[in-house]
Amino acid sequence: MTATALMPSEASQITPPVRPPMSRERKQWLLLALVLAYGVALAVRLRNTAFIDEALYINAGNAYLDHWVNGRPLGDAGAFFSGMPALYPVLAALLDSVGGLYLVRLFSLVCVLGTAMALYGTARQLWGRRAGLLAAATFMLSGPVIFTGWLGTFDALVIFLLALGLWVGLTRRGYPSAVVLGGVLTLAALTKYTAGIFVPVVLAATFVLGFLGARRALVAAGVTLGLLATAWTLWGESLARDVAFTTTARQALSPTTTGALLALVGDHLIFLLLLAAVSLLLMFRAGDRRLLLLGSGLVLASTALPVGQMILGEAVSFEKHLAYSVMLLALPIGWGLARISRYPLMVTPVVMAVLIMALFPLVRADTMYRWTNVRSVVMAIESDPQGGLYISSATDALDYHTRDLPGIAWETTFELYFEGEDRIRAAVGDERYQTVILRSSSVGDPDQDAAQAVFLDALEESAAYALAFEPFPASSAPGDNWLIYTRD
Template identity: 40%
Template sequence: MAAPAREVAATSSRSSRPARERLLRLLPLAAVLLLQAVLSLRLSNSAFQDEALYLYYGHWTIDHWLNGADLYSNPSAWFTGAPQLYPVLAALLDSVGGLELARLFSTLCLLSATAAVHWTANSLFGRPGQVRVGVFAALVFAVSGPVLVLTHFATYDAPSYAAVAWALAVGVWVACGERERSRWWAVSVGGLLALAVLLKYASAIDAPFVLLAVAASSLGASRRWRGLMTSLVAGSAAIAVLALSAATWARPLVQGVIDSTIRRQSLAPETTAQLLGRVVSDAGPMIALGLLGGLLVLRSRPALGAVLLVASVAAPLYQVHTGESVSLHKTVVLGLVFGAPLAGRLCAALVDRWWGTPLVAAALLGSLVHGASVSERIFTSWPDTAPLAQALAPIVRSTPGIRIAGENPEPLQYALQEQTQPWQWVSTYDGAFRYEGLSDLPAFERALSDGQLGVVFLDGSSDIGRRLEPRMASLGYTQTTVVRTPDGGHEWVVWQPSREDPVD
């Protein structure tokens, strides 16, 4: 071979080697992401109440924007995230591919969050040429039960938490990098934090921790100043975006933020001991690894260790403080965004010792088994409403404009959206129904006596429903069917008017 040809071949070989090495370093992360996808996509159930609510209101909002459809409700006053953002996007996805496509969007969001956790851990604790800290962190995050649930769950949470994870990853990358990076990267961190808060207001609890972690992540005098400046620029950008939003398109949301998040009343209160038990049950092994890793980091980098430790438990402990049990497992995911890198640091330190490798293997395997079990339990904790939707479908088709009342009606409202209009649906929530100047139970009793409700389905999940069911026959209604879930663990009683009075 001629000399020039040999030189070209050598140059080509040298240039392709780093590419191959980068690809090989990404293979463990790819395996973690594949495992997360498989474990989450195996979960199956009909739409959860919140999923159905957001998708339905997203469709309704689009109809209002395009066709001027009347909005009979004001979700801005009680949604826990901006109704104009995620619900509209999810509804567009639902129009194309149904609930599964909307859930797949969440899958992509949480898979990207796992990649961000991997990047964060490597930026903070990785050694040159090593990626095991990030792989361990990604694995701890990916196999936790709450993460697996949200990876296949069409609500605000997945995109909001992914934005938090990427804000942290980009922020520490800028602060810890060898080279000075553009201030625009810091601005992007602020934009991600603002997006996370707009998508889900409760994510605001972790925005300060992202900024503190970025400020504390730098090493040496020059980089410490870089981390502080990155944090200040990112925080200023986030405040600017949120302030501008509050002054313009999001102005109607301000009172809703206060009522739905800051002054929110507990929907299902439990004691502190019960709530802490739930947190441990949902993600105990992963939280324990993070806490132990935090203690390890405290020894060498006390400021960073303290910030990540507090951030890893701040969101779930705040909800425990409020006494609210609803969606408690979601706050655990926010904590793991900060706790998983600490767990990765612990695992990487242990495998450097001969006795630590089997310990880490056992801990990670136990976490995987625990997460798979917890995710299955959470994802099957609500009843499969598909049989009830099938039972109601011929009734609403044969009687257009019929008023439909029931407990937790959102999944049915979503499932039957092509056959019904929003005004047809009546729920048994306190304060949700008014009739003839009455509200709640008296309003239902009068409306039922007048034959104004064409079909009623009850399962005893609300106080009004439990008090109505024994009186349905005396109020002029006949039990027409009993619908059970496929596993037989839940049932609804369907009632229709006994007489053929006209329904206005």
């Protein structure tokens, strides 16, 4: 058999295959991937030395590992933490031992991505793919979320566990999933005690809109209470102490005004709160009481942490805690934007709303990431590493970054300040410290500022201590300099 060549006239009649148009589902998966990639890009561009909480948790986790493996005394490592020190801090220490601070922060980023996917899955199961996409975008396109996603603290993991709890409670069926839900909520509450206030929220959502509603919610509540009771039996004394110190009996560590905290809420959440209000109005008009109850409950719960800190007048962790609010607002906003987009000619306003959300983390995440950088101090210490006891207002971060230098032990100024003026002057007179590292600016608390003024005055009067380096900037704020005194 011989092959016959096509004549030019025949070849011209052959048309190339037409590629089928991209399906709507594939388009939405592509858009979701773009949103997540945008969030990742915003997070990994942030740069700074270890935040005080990152260093504190990793150092405590290493102390626990050393205690378990080598039997060294634990001391007060992990005392007065906002979560069980044997959970996240140990995990952070393990990650740090493998990949350093970058890997610890990468774990937080994975948790944030997991939260976005949990919100996507929840909204998609309940209201469709478009609502899922918009819920995930609402969460991911937020300054507090991007900030938390590149910070090695409890919060990203706890937010993921809460979002996972919503997904299990609202989309899964049967009693085994209720048992899983109870375990997830217990882990969230023990990882960070503040998460306990959101446990009833997730259980209520399961009761209102979940499959088998009341029965699964009761099973999950029973499992949660049983596991928490077991933890209380085993570690009740330390849990009671830490919960009281960090939540129920907390004193403001960085007091500020309600107006200043309201301004931060406005910076980060005003647009989302407006969208949430519109969504609740649409839920009311839709006439679905269960949907309205779910949306109202999530929006109300989103105000719990910021309102609590406003009552306390506490600025510490305020912006970071707004990431919890964003997670809770994401589901009702996702539903509302999806609903609006189905009205004639309303797709464009929804797209514009998403683009507006995307602008916020460009600036706000950078602003939150500008804590005091200790790189210059670390370089100064490494240039002439003298053994002995060091003291600083940034002890945890400096201890983390200088842990490979032999012979250096660290003490925090806060412990000395609590001892009073006479003990501060006595410590300088007795030449207790090899090196003293302070910032010239306020530490945010009037009592500690007064104690630091006494400390600086005693150092200036002492013949044993002198500035080892000319003051150099600690931040971009005017007059905020590092002061490094060494014993002659």
